[in-house]
Amino acid sequence: MMELDKVTTPTLVVVSVSLLTALWFWSLRRPSAKFPPGPRGWPIIGNVMDFVGQGPHHLFMTLAEKYGDVFSVKIGSNWNVILNGSDTIKEAFLKYAVEFAGRPLTTSVEYITEGGKDIAFAPYSATWKLHRKLTYSAFRNLATGDNERFERLVFTMTERVGKILESKGDEAFDPKHIVSLAVYNFTAQMVFGKQYELDDPDLLEWQSLSQEGVEAIGNGLMADFFPVLRHIPTPGMKTLKNLVDRFFKLVNKELDSHKQSYNPRDEPKDFIEMLYHTRQTMIDEGEEGIDQISEVHIRQTVMDVFSAGTDTSIFTMHWAIALMVDYPEVQEKVQKEIDEVIGRERNPKMDDRGSLPYTECALYEVFRYSSIAPLALPHATTKDVTFRGYHIPKGTCVMPNIYSMHFDKKLWGDPENFRPEHFMDETGTMRQHPDGFLPFSTGRRVCLGESVAKAELFLIFTWLFQNFTFRKPAGKEGEIYSNVDKTALSPLLKTYEILVSKRE
């Protein structure tokens, strides 16, 4: 063995450089020989620097031009496979449905979901399947399977929202707070069977949890990208714990009062009671394993509905109003159609779907143009999979670039233009499922609230433009409100101001 005191400086330099070079190559080593190609990254941080100055969905569209529709990037110490374009995403999520149905369990997700006991981030497993089935049945029994009940859920809050809008007079305001009130009240009515006043402390707490959550941990914690840091108490982890504690407090309060008042012999009044009721029915019908859906699972379901179901709808409606003031001619056409088909004497109904093609196309175009979930949620491979000749090992994070299909020139012609006609065929009939349109994703992990969201947003959107006209205040006419900073992580709009008038 070499004696240490005889080691010369040049030897030390050679050994150190060799070690560093080995570490460099080791850290950039791809997970398998046939792993999808991608840009060369830096040791330790991977491709993180490539994201500076552009949103990931934009970066991924550019990288797809060079590396193809299936490529890889390294973020921190995690390898990710990116899927671009309609054919690729559909082939992966429909033909290899089980292989791509997992979720990566990062440090923050593990903490928030109490070890993956929710639906949205749970690993692909028998428990997740049962949990999803239970929740889907509860939604159907409570809301989407009963049009009149669903309409009542939505229209209990419109009177309050209408009064606030009418009180605005000549005041210019950002509608986000009111949209948020409408969506939270719909969700609270559906899940808890209650309504909030504009200044209710619980409503304000929900809103600030959402805002603080996006700001503080929207991009994840360091430990999510460098799992070796998971046991180090960082400030990010402290913030996360505080947010989760507050979230639990709000949900537990409602669960406790439901446990007191729930009577299995009564007709379920809201989503929590419906979950209890449906779980009991499934047990009585001999559904195996459903009794394993515990109180923690139920708490996590409520958390999922509030986290996956509120901001998504709020952002979509915020976009919808911005687009309708940017394109007043579309707003006018929507209003004309609503006047002709529904008039002003009654509220819109679920059955009006199918009779309002232009209005529905306008709403679908809002879904496409806003693409508020441009990368859906991250998936993970549940087993080793060979896809389009590439070998992707089990447990690899996979991101579908939904934005790339919504803005594919080959499919839409002029995707950068907002045009409800993108959803119409030559006869003026609505194209419900055009190729390249998946705002709710597809496959095993498709959005569980898709039918709730579509019905809720159809009723709110139609009611809003049936009763109100929105426009830009003087001096702002030249501003584009539906304009997203291309560097943004997700396409959220900046604050904007509008005027509203009641339609006479």
Ligand code: HEM
């Ligand atoms: C405009 C409104 C909405 C949009 C655009 C949207 C979109 C999405 C997307 C893209 C995903 C990920 C799918 C994937 O991983 O491939 C998702 C998942 C999910 N969404 Fe939605 N969503 C909306 C509203 C809602 C609502 C209202 C609810 C509940 C009432 C909801 C509940 C969920 C749940 C539970 C999941 C996880 C599904 C699973 O992993 O099995 N979403 N959503």
